[in-house]
Amino acid sequence: MSTIAFIGLGIMGGPMAAHLVDAGHDVVGHNLSRLAVDVLVERGGRAATDTADAVREADVVITMVPDSPDVEALVFSEDGILAHAKPGTLHIDCSTIRPDVARRIAEAERERGIRPVDAPVSGGEPAAVEATLSIMVGGADDDVAAARPLLETVGRTVVHVGPSGAGQTVKAANQLIVAGNIQLVAEALVFLEAYGVDTESALEVLGGGLAGSTVLARKGATMRARTFAPGFRIDLHHKDLGIVTAAAREAGVAIPLGAHVAQLVGALRAQGHGSLDHSALLTQVEALSGR
Numbered sequence: 434m435s436t437i438a439f440i441g442l443g444i445m446g447g448p449m450a451a452h453l454v455d456a457g458h459d460v461v462g463h464n465l466s467r468l469a470v471d472v473l474v475e476r477g478g479r480a481a482t483d484t485a486d487a488v489r490e491a492d493v494v495i496t497m498v499p500d501s502p503d504v505e506a507l508v509f510s511e512d513g514i515l516a517h518a519k520p521g522t523l524h525i526d527c528s529t530i531r532p533d534v535a536r537r538i539a540e541a542e543r544e545r546g547i548r549p550v551d552a553p554v555s556g557g558e559p560a561a562v563e564a565t566l567s568i569m570v571g572g573a574d575d576d577v578a579a580a581r582p583l584l585e586t587v588g589r590t591v592v593h594v595g596p597s598g599a600g601q602t603v604k605a606a607n608q609l610i611v612a613g614n615i616q617l618v619a620e621a622l623v624f625l626e627a628y629g630v631d632t633e634s635a636l637e638v639l640g641g642g643l644a645g646s647t648v649l650a651r652k653g654a655t656m657r658a659r660t661f662a663p664g665f666r667i668d669l670h671h672k673d674l675g676i677v678t679a680a681a682r683e684a685g686v687a688i689p690l691g692a693h694v695a696q697l698v699g700a701l702r703a704q705g706h707g708s709l710d711h712s713a714l715l716t717q718v719e720a721l722s723g724r
């Protein structure tokens with residue numbers, strides 16, 4: 434069993450850390466707000482006072498924070514991972530960040546003898562709670578092999594997709610697909626409602642055919658119920674679409690539909706809805722339709 438520093442105990446990190454405690458690991462948690470740390474301690478974990486305190490004795494550091502600058506701060510700051518983790522420590526970053534930042538972090542960590550793995554996740558809060566996440570992993574073979582048992586404790590589909598940064602590239606593609614899918618499910622639901630069709634029956638039959646998807650089933654249900662508490666915040670999806678838009682431009686790849694959906698997500702955020710679940714794209718389709 435390992436001593437694991439788990440930093441970022443939010444919607445995703447909280448349940449992931451709890452599974453690692455349940456599996457018998459010594460989990461030391463750190464989070465900006467104290468409440469989430471108290472929940473972990475209640476579950477059998479321990480509380481750290483700051484990042485340095487969390488990582489100092491750890492065999493493994495797992496980070497699950499919002500954005501690239503957050504991970505960079507945890508790695509490079511004075512009380513961070515480079516300054517305080519033991520050589521040989523495995524750093525598994527499960528946050529969704531820019532692939533180029535993941536590569537830069539990996540390079541700096543290797544120089545210090547720290548073993549970097551980028552392991553962003555998909556499946557949302559329900560999959561974090563049920564330990565059925567899909568995890569796209571980048572890194573050196575032996576580092577990924579060392580991370581695998583922990584990743585399999587929180588996930589069901591764990592795939593090594595390439596060297597450092599490759600996990601984040603796959604996650605960027607994931608976010609492109611999910612955003613487009615959500616926008617089209619929202620448009621379809623508003624369309625069906627305009628014709629007075631029972632959307633519950635419609636979702637059932639659509640789900641059995643080629644239109645079926647996890648997004649249709651899960652986000653279709655939250656749209657029907659109009660429950661827009663996150664889930665996955667519009668703010669975070671806006672961040673992810675920024676990542677994929679920049680990376681696609683860098684590679685010279687056209688993403689015309691993805692760029693359009695990125696604008697729609699950005700517009701919802703600009704109207705002050707950044708803290709709602711991304712299924713709230715429905716409300717914008719309704720507004721554009723005068724409904």
Ligand code: NAD
Nearest residue numbers: 441442443444445464465466498499528529557558664665
């Ligand atoms: P969240 O905002 O709920 O949680 C992030 C947590 O990190 C917060 O509790 C915050 O206090 C903590 N944090 C931030 N900076 C910190 C620091 N320097 N030290 C300690 N704690 C710090 O976000 P989330 O929804 O759990 O998402 C986390 C990451 O996972 C993001 O990169 C997101 O894009 C990705 N993700 C989220 C989902 C989802 O459905 N919510 C799904 C897949 C991937």
